[in-house]
Amino acid sequence: MALADITPIAAEFGVALEVIDVDRAxxxxxxxxxxxxxxxxxxxxxxxxxxxxDPDELRADLAAALR
Incomplete structure (x- = not known):
């Protein structure tokens, strides 16, 4: 359930989330x-x-990327 984990984190940081189905790309x-x-x-x-x-790792890396 990566999407369920990532969606609220993306919203928290105000970043766009792009989902690609690799089988249909x-x-x-x-x-x-x-x-x-x-x-x-x-x-x-x-x-x-x-x-x-890892939600904590993703949050830390997003925070660093947005600095």
Missing amino acids: LDPEIKVEYGDLVPVVLLDGEQHSCWGV
Whole structure:
């Protein structure tokens, strides 16, 4: 339930959340790169976490990214 964990954190920081279904992505490279890592979280285009989300770590990294 990564989406359920991430949604309130994104709202807390006022950041946009983009959800991409890797199996239906228009770019086939997305499935190749991330298909085995779902759920995967990218922060500023870089892989932040996969297979799960540590809410405290995500909050800290978002706070640092928004400074």
